[in-house]
Amino acid sequence: MSDISLREPIAGLEPSHALRKRPTREAAEAAVRTLLEWVGDDPDREGLIGTPDRVVRAYEEFFEGYRVDPLELLRRTFKETQDYGDMVVLRDIRLESHCEHHIVPIIGKAHVAYVPSDRIVGISKLARLVEVYAKRLQIQETLTAQIADAINKVLKPKGVAVVIEAAHMCMTTRGIRKPGVTMVTRRLIGAFETDAGLKRDFLSSISGSRGTFG
Numbered sequence: 001m002s003d004i005s006l007r008e009p010i011a012g013l014e015p016s017h018a019l020r021k022r023p024t025r026e027a028a029e030a031a032v033r034t035l036l037e038w039v040g041d042d043p044d045r046e047g048l049i050g051t052p053d054r055v056v057r058a059y060e061e062f063f064e065g066y067r068v069d070p071l072e073l074l075r076r077t078f079k080e081t082q083d084y085g086d087m088v089v090l091r092d093i094r095l096e097s098h099c100e101h102h103i104v105p106i107i108g109k110a111h112v113a114y115v116p117s118d119r120i121v122g123i124s125k126l127a128r129l130v131e132v133y134a135k136r137l138q139i140q141e142t143l144t145a146q147i148a149d150a151i152n153k154v155l156k157p158k159g160v161a162v163v164i165e166a167a168h169m170c171m172t173t174r175g176i177r178k179p180g181v182t183m184v185t186r187r188l189i190g191a192f193e194t195d196a197g198l199k200r201d202f203l204s205s206i207s208g209s210r211g212t213f214g
């Protein structure tokens, strides 16, 4: 099984995190085995024998965002825009993340908008950016801010707006157990903050979106 760059710096993180040594895959599998024993099951029974390996592979997928540099994603921009200067909105981007407190899913959607200054970016890159930050351990406020700040930093647009609506499984399946509750966060930068008309247009353009919390 491949041991993806386990000793290499991880892009996009603070140096203190990026340079921290990661444990080996064997150590990660042993930790899962310990949890299986701890919940009261037998990790050697047939159904569970492959579970540590499966969980570690699933974690590689859930947390692959640590291995991608989000700023690098946005570097390829286009200048020929016929002076398009209005907002660009990508709405209803499906979002699957994990809360950093309980490591259980956060499921929802993100809406991302920006007003270009002189450069635009391929729209798939905005969805990829959401994905990179979502595939890390998160709280929703940080996730929202990181997406907006990355766009602002690389594209230097006139404005950026990010809204996230999500359900936190740590609130719906455990703890307070409140199904149906969603959390809404937003980060408005530049023109979206200062121009009331633009802000209103953006918020109304995403207001008809349908829930995707399944």
Ligand SMILES: Nc1nc2c(ncn2[C@@H]2O[C@H](COP(=O)(O)OP(=O)(O)OP(=O)(O)O)[C@@H](O)[C@H]2O)c(=O)[nH]1
Binding pocket: 099, 100, 101, 138, 139, 140, 141, 168, 170, 171, 175, 176
């Ligand atoms: N602000 C914020 N809080 C979150 C997010 N995800 C989970 N939480 C909350 O983080 C808090 C962690 O609180 P703690 O008291 O340390 O943990 P806990 O004992 O498991 O809390 P309960 O969930 O209330 O049982 C909880 O209130 C969660 O609902 C998030 O994205 N943003």
Ligand SMILES: [Zn+2]
Binding pocket: 099, 100, 101, 102, 103, 104, 168, 170, 171
């Ligand atoms: Zn949680």
